[in-house]
Amino acid sequence: QVQLQESGPGLVKPSQTLSLTCTVSGATTTTNYAYWSWIRQPPGKGLEWMGAIIYSGVTYYRPSLKSRTSISRDTSKNQVTLQLSSVSPEDTAVYYCARGISGPGFNYGMDYWDKGTQVTVSS
Numbered sequence: 001q002v003q004l005q006e007s008g009p010g011l012v013k014p015s016q017t018l019s020l021t022c023t024v025s026g027a028t029t030t031t032n033y034a035y036w037s038w039i040r041q042p043p044g045k046g047l048e049w050m051g052a053i054i055y056s057g058v059t060y061y062r063p064s065l066k067s068r069t070s071i072s073r074d075t076s077k078n079q080v081t082l083q084l085s086s087v088s089p090e091d092t093a094v095y096y097c098a099r100g101i102s103g104p105g106f107n108y109g110m111d112y113w114d115k116g117t118q119v120t121v122s123s
Contacts (some may be wrong), residue, residue, distance in 0.1 A: 001026045002024070002025070002026040002027045002099055002112040003024075003025045003026050003112035004023070004025075004098070004099065004112055004113065005022070005023045005065035006020055006021070006022050006023075006096075006097055006115075006116070007011060007020070007021050008021060008054075008095075008119070009119070010118055010119060011104065011119075011120050011121075011122065012059075012087055012119060012120070013121070013122070013123050014087060014088055014089065014121055014122070014123055015088075015121070016087060017031045017083055017085045017087070018082070018083065018085075018086065018087050018091065018119060018121070019081065019082070019083050019084075020081065020082045020095055020097075020098030020117060020119070021079050021081045022031075022036065022038075022080045022081070022082075022114060023077070023079050023082060024079065025078070027099065028075070028078055029078055029080060029123055030054070030055050030075060031053070031055055032055055032103070033055060033102060033103035034099055034100070034101055035053065035054040035055070035098055035099070035100045035101075035102060036052060036053050036054075036080040036097060036098070036109040037049060037050075037051070037052040037097065037098045037099075037100060037110060038082045038087040038097055038098075039095075039097075039098060039110075040069060040078075040091075040093035040096065041094045041096070042090070042098075043092065043093070045067050047096075048062070048064055050062050050069055050084075051063060051065065051066075051069050051082075052071065052100070053071045053073055053080060055112060058070050059072075061063045062083040063123075065084070068085045068086055069082070069083070069084055069085075070082075070085075071091070072115050073081075073104065074115075080097060080112055087118075087121045088110070089114055089121050091110055091119070091121050092119065092120050092121050093118075093119060094117065094118050094119075095116065095117050095119050096113055096114060096117075097111040097113070097114050098112060098113040099111060099112040101114075
């Protein structure tokens with residue numbers, strides 16, 4: 001059973017860097033064809049995919065957020081980390097990490113999600 005546990009501050013000041021960590025159990029971040037995504041949902045809006053790191057360590061980002069987003073992993077701790085710099089109140093959202101499986105000729109989508117963390121950007 002794959003489990004994802006997110007941790008990080010719930011309140012960040014404008015212009016600072018938001019940092020969230022997703023600790024994975026029941027799987028490893030290097031599992032073939034696994035990818036680890038960060039998704040957010042601002043209040044009253046839909047889900048927004050922010051980026052992902054795949055099993056090989058390659059990262060992909062939403063173009064509109066690419067300049068402010070960094071996704072990394074610590075394989076020794078089986079953790080994936082999101083950093084979002086220069087935050088503003090528009091970055092207030094529930095943030096999720098999720099695991100997906102995709103490979104040559106198949107895509108099973110994101111099948112495991114954590115419960116989400118509310119992050120508020122406010123002074």
